[in-house]
Amino acid sequence: MLTLIAILLDGLIFASWIFIVAVGLTLIFGVMRILNIAHGSLYAFGAYVAAWLVGQYLSAGYAPMGSFAVLLLSAIIVGVPMGFIMERGLLRFMYGRDEVIMVLVTYAVFLILEDAIMLIWGTDAYFAFEPYSLLGNTEIEALVFSNYDLAMIALALVVGALLWWGLNHTRVGKYLQVVIHDRELAQALGINVTRVFTITFMVGAVLGALGGAFTAPQISVTPGMGVEVIVLAFAVVVIGGMGSFPGAVVGAVLVGIIRAAAVHLLPQLELFIIYAVMALVLVFRPQGLFGQAEARKI
Amino acid sequence: MSAVKPMRKIFSARFLSVGLGVFIAVSLLTGAAPQKAQAAETLKIGVVLFLSGAAAGPFGIPARNGVETLIAAINGGKIPAPYNTKGMAGAQIEAVYIDESGGATKQVTEFRNLVQRQKVDVVVGYISSGNCIAVAPVADELKMLTVIPICGTPRLFEDASYKYVFRTISDSITDSVGAAHYIKEKFPNARTIAGINPNYAWGQDSWRDFHLAFKLMNPDSEIVTEQFPKLFAGTFTSEISVLLRKKPDVIHSSLWGADLESFVNQAAARGLNKRSKIILTIGEANMFRLGAKMPDGIIISARGPYGVLARQTPLNDWFRAAYQDLFTAPPVYPSYMTAQAMLGLKIAYDKASQARGGGMPSTEEVVKAFEYLKYEAFGITIDMAYGNGHQAFTGTAYGQFKFDKSTGTATFTDIMWFDPECVNAPKGMKGAAWIKGGMKGAKCG
Amino acid sequence: MRGMLSKTEIGLFVALAVLLLAKLILPEWAVTLGTVALARGLVVLGLLILWRTGLISFGQALFFGTGGYTVGLLRVYGGLTDIFVLTLLAFLFAGLLAYLLGLLISRYREIFFAMLCLAFSMMLYGVLVKTEVLGSTDGFNVVGLTLFGFPIEGNTLQTVNYFWMCLLACAMSILVHRYLSSTMGHLSPAIRDNEIRVEYLGVSVQRTINVKFVIAGALAGGGGAITAIAVGHVDPDAMVYWLISGEFVFVTIFAGTGSVAAPFLGSVIFELLRTYAFEYMPLLWQLTMGTVLLIVIVFLPNGLWSLVQRGPRKG
Incomplete structure (x- = not known):
């Protein structure tokens, strides 16, 4: 029983973390048809800026609780300008090229940003652990959970709800949905696709950085931290259906629970099982659990 | 999307050779250069x-x-x-x-x-x-x-x-055997042990040698879980849950680098160190960086009598x-x-x-x-x-971490030194075989 | 042209002769680097076949690693030591694996194809990393190899392996060239443009793609085997991880797909670039590689090969 609770909560914590990263990835793919490998770098930048800013903030003697606002702020300062520069300064010149070329362009950006991190922050690890223990713990029999981790679940819910509301109840969101559904139709309707692209990419970038910023207080932030995340987020996106918002939710929960179950019950399978699930889903539903099937072109 | 052009007219032998020539020339030029700098x-x-x-x-x-x-x-x-x-x-x-x-x-x-x-x-x-x-x-x-x-x-x-x-x-035999000795001496009632070690030769060997040596010294002891997270995994949420749930007396870890810092942070925040005695076989490298963020009482070594233990x-x-x-x-x-x-x-x-x-x-x-x-x-x-x-034969030392708040420095309490002859197999013998065979010939002071 | 050598094939033979002769003047390190570069070129040659059909695999390291581990495991657990036998078995096993997976993967296109390949490669990675008898994260050494029963090591091994790799590169390029010039090969761009029309011709697109997948997989396996022999070590991070697959795709686009020689040329330039970037800018080599890739994508949409291609037309 306790094992079940542990698996469920560990799984949801992991799911929340990967959801925040993956939903940005799936949004960008859905709207722009770009599988953004540089999303991993945004995650890492978010973590670095957060660790650095929180350190500055706390050493200046401000109220510790305010550090959560600093984490949020870090994601915005990273995501907005970097998203804007990447989309306006580089990607827009590539629109119309093959999807694979687009992936490679973001791969090149990823390589560049990996070293940029070392240029800016050096090779030393950064840590700003304070916010992690600020919220105290919750005890469930033998288990102790950090409330910070549990708050990640709440954060993921808020992010999800905001995105859902944004997509369904704002004008930009509705434009986005049209673009996701049919880009040519959107243009025909007079939607400014260029602007939609820029906004989407910035929102996606903020989400990537947000995932990193809120991971920062848990870990020692080091170069190379974005590499592992990106391929996990890919798995979530592919399982859920590329470009599908509910897909990202379900994909993240599925991956989180399965991984947690593996760690508790069969630690040997931890890495293997995530990709096995991804392959299984692709075999039976190549478009992912919530993806739209595409008609074959004639 | 550009169509691929047919390749009939594409190339002659000449131009392939040009490409190869570039490779050879570059290799030669740079291959020759450092020699004269010597x-x-x-x-x-x-x-x-x-x-x-x-x-x-x-x-x-x-x-x-x-x-x-x-x-x-x-x-x-x-x-x-x-x-x-x-x-x-x-x-x-x-x-x-x-x-x-x-x-x-x-x-x-x-x-x-x-x-x-x-x-x-x-x-x-x-x-x-x-x-x-x-x-x-x-x-x-x-x-x-x-x-x-x-x-x-x-x-x-x-x-x-x-x-x-x-x-x-x-x-690492030295570290693992030393760790088992230290627990035996300082915490003789410890019976259940768990490991969280990086998933490669270093972590696997460290853990195996430790639990074998520990079992030898405490025949009624029991392993409750062994976790091998991937090197540089960063977050250990689930692993820590397992360790909390199993409530081992002792948790052995040979994690290192940023992994060690992340683990200590997450474990300390969730009170793992209050429930189990944590032993970090190579924690000394990180202790000055972590400072007050490392909880007191964690058992630490420097893979030998180095640093403050020297x-x-x-x-x-x-x-x-x-x-x-x-x-x-x-x-x-x-x-x-x-x-x-x-x-x-x-x-x-x-x-x-x-x-x-x-x-x-x-x-x-x-x-x-x-x-x-x-x-x-x-x-x-x-x-x-x-x-x-070709390899050194040295002893080791273990102690418990203490952050001295008045001076703001990381220190040790309860330090124990172990002689080389106590924590190493006799010369010419494989370490793992020595432990399995009952650590015969060990001379502990 | 039947029965005769085409211009490309003559070119390849000349290249082979140049590469073999180059051994006389190349420094030792360049021989090893050249072997590894050509071996990786072999993987890229496979990707070229897929790319002509409009497909790309983000998991080609799966077969590269299969080849490397075939050599490693057969050496350590199977006691096989002959480098020719080991390499040929690596081709075989990787091809076989590609055939089995291809039955499934060949139903998919575009990004789904790429992602499924990625999933399978990461599954192998997950298994290797967590399995101690397979060396887990460390991998293991591949030493004590023989040639026709005689033990070879050191310089001799590097030299023999280099010659063997040059022969393989030439032979495989010619075979792939002939394949691409055959009816089956000519279907590639057709499938890329419109597969339903191809099916109206009475051809099974899925089977055609599976054949290509098997060829690509086998080539990658051979490349992995040669790399394992040259380096003397296999480990999952260097042979199976997604970053390695990414590098193969990188070289495919970087080199261009205009000729069967492009993958080898591109791969050699890539390896040289990387080793010098690593030597002179140890903390900036990724930045260098990324910048070069961007420049090539923007200014040379058909890859480096378009530079070679442009040359002869003028003259």
């Missing part, structure tokens, strides 16, 4: 340590600083007597630094480049067990004197023997002062380990030079001088008695 009075040392990635901050950088401290001192003849001669066999040292990250296969390729393209005379380096095991056979193949200061896997000299490879520390000797005092002059922070055990490797190398070079009546000795002569060398390093005596004279 002057007679300098000794070129390739230094391979983690300079990027998760292992750089707590490990690679202090290790490199240890090398730099020694190079400056050796070149200037500033180490106290009897090591106060300038240079190695009179030659000034010139170092080339290479990043150790990227995996063993890449390191093997880079090792070849160091030897064949950069023409180094000696290689000093390798922190990761995976890398040192992969590189050692290539070092012998290329006849390149290679001194390994940190890598700790017992497999290096137990599964093979090398002529040109030296290791100036004990292997004996106070004039040489040790000199090293601490020289290091702190250059880098402000106190030296941690990776700094000690690279420093004593450099010192051993200098002694071997000087000895070999003397034996031939002065001048630069050949690699073979240095190898001969290095084998079974016994020398006084920084607070420790290095006795190259293992692996046919």
Whole structure:
């Protein structure tokens, strides 16, 4: 029983973390048809800026609780300008090229940003652990959970709800949905696709950085931290259906629970099982659990 | 999307040759260049340590600083007597630094480049067990004197023997057996144990040797879980839940680098250290960085009597002062380990030079001088008695972490030192077999 | 042209002769680097076949690693030591694996194809990393190899392996060239443009793609085997991880797909670039590689090969 609770909560914590990263990835793919490998770098930048800013903030003697606002702020300062520069300064010149070329362009950006991190922050690890223990713990029999981790679940819910509301109840969101559904139709309707692209990419970038910023207080932030995340987020996106918002939710929960179950019950399978699930889903539903099937072109 | 053009008219033999010519020309030009840069009075040392990635901050950088401290001192003849001669066999040292990250296969390729393209005379380096095991056979193949200061896997000299490879520390058997002894002495009631170790040779060996030794000393003990997270995983949420749920008396971990810092943070926040005694076999490297963030009472070692655990000797005092002059922070055990490797190398070079009546000795002569060398390093005596004279035979020390709030420094309480004969297999015997066979012949003081 | 050598094939033979002769003047390190570069070129040659059909695999390291581990495992557990036998078995096993997976993967296109390949490669990675008898993260050494029963090591091994790799590169390029010039090969661009039309011709697109997948997989396996022999070590991070697959795709686009020689040329330039970037800018080599890739994508949409291609037309 306790094992079940542990698996469920560990799984949801992991799911929340990967959801925040993956939903940005799936949004960008859905709207722009770009599988953004540089999303991993945004995650890492978010973590670095957060660790650095929180350190500055706390050493200046401000109220510790305010550090959560600093984490949020870090994601915005990273995501907005970097998203804007990447989309306006580089990607827009590539629109119309093959999807694979687009992936490679973001791969090149990823390589560049990996070293940029070392240029800016050096090779030393950064840590700003304070916010992690600020919220105290919750005890469930033998288990102790950090409330910070549990708050990640709440954060993921808020992010999800905001995105859902944004997509369904704002004008930009509705434009986005049209673009996701049919880009040519959107243009025909007079939607400014260029602007939609820029906004989407910035929102996606903020989400990537947000995932990193809120991971920062848990870990020692080091170069190379974005590499592992990106391929996990890919798995979530592919399982859920590329470009599908509910897909990202379900994909993240599925991956989180399965991984947690593996760690508790069969630690040997931890890495293997995530990709096995991804392959299984692709075999039976190549478009992912919530993806739209595409008609074959004639 | 551009259509692929038919390739009939594309190319003639000429133009393929042009491409190949470029490769050959570049290789030749640069292959020839470093040779003339090699002057007679300098000794070129390739230094391979983690300079990027998760292992750089707590490990690679202090290790490199240890090398730099020694190079400056050796070149200037500033180490106290009897090591106060300038240079190695009179030659000034010139170092080339290479990043150790990227995996063993890449390191093997880079090792070849160091030897064949950069023409180094000696290689000093390798922190990761995976890398040192992969590189050692290539070092012998290329006849390149290679001194390994940190890598700790017992497999290096137990599964093979090398002529040109030296290791100036004990292997991880020492750490694991020492850990079991320390628990036995200080926490005799501990019965259930758990492990969280990185998923590669280092972590697997460390854990196996520890739990075998522990079981031998406490036959009624029991393993409740063994976790092997991937190296540099970062978050250990689920693993910590498992450890909390199983409530072991003792948690053994050989995690290191950024992983160790992340684990300590997450474990401490969730009170894991209050429920179980945590033993970090290599926690000393991170303790000054973590400071007050490391909970008191965690059992820590420095993979030997290094750092704060080192004996106070004039040489040790000199090293601490020289290091702190250059880098402000106190030296941690990776700094000690690279420093004593450099010192051993200098002694071997000087000895070999003397034996031939002065001048630069050949690699073979240095190898001969290095084998079974016994020398006084920084607070420790290095006795190259293992692996046919290629590996050091040293003891270790464990203590419990305490953050002294009044001075703001990280310290130890309840320190125990273990003699080399207590925590190592007798010479010529495999460590794991020795533990399984009941650790016969161990002499503990 | 039947029965005769085409211009491309003559070119390849000349290249082979140049490469073999180059051994006389190349420094030792360049021989190893050249072997590894050509071996990786072999993987890229496979990707070229897929790319002509409009497909790309983000998991080609799966077969590269299969080849490497075939050599490693057969050497350590199977006691096989002959480098020719080991390499040929690596081709075979990787091809077989590609055939089995291809039955499934060949039903998919575009990004789904790429992602499924990625999933399978990461599954292998997950298994290797967590399995101690397979060396887990460390991998293991591949030493004690023989040639016709005689033990070879060191320089001799590197030299023999280099010659063997040159022969393989030439032979495989010619075979792939002939394949691409055959009816089956000519279907590639057709499938890329419109597969339903191809099916109206009475051809099974899925089977055609599976054949290509098997060829690509086998080539990658051979490349992995040669790399394992040259380096003397296999480990999952250097042979199976997604970053390695990414590098193969990188070289495919970087080199261009205009000729069967492009993958080898591109791969050699890539390896040289990387090793020098690593030597002179140890903390900036990724930045260098990324910038070069961007420049090639922007200014040379058909890859480096378009530079070679442009040359002869003028003259």
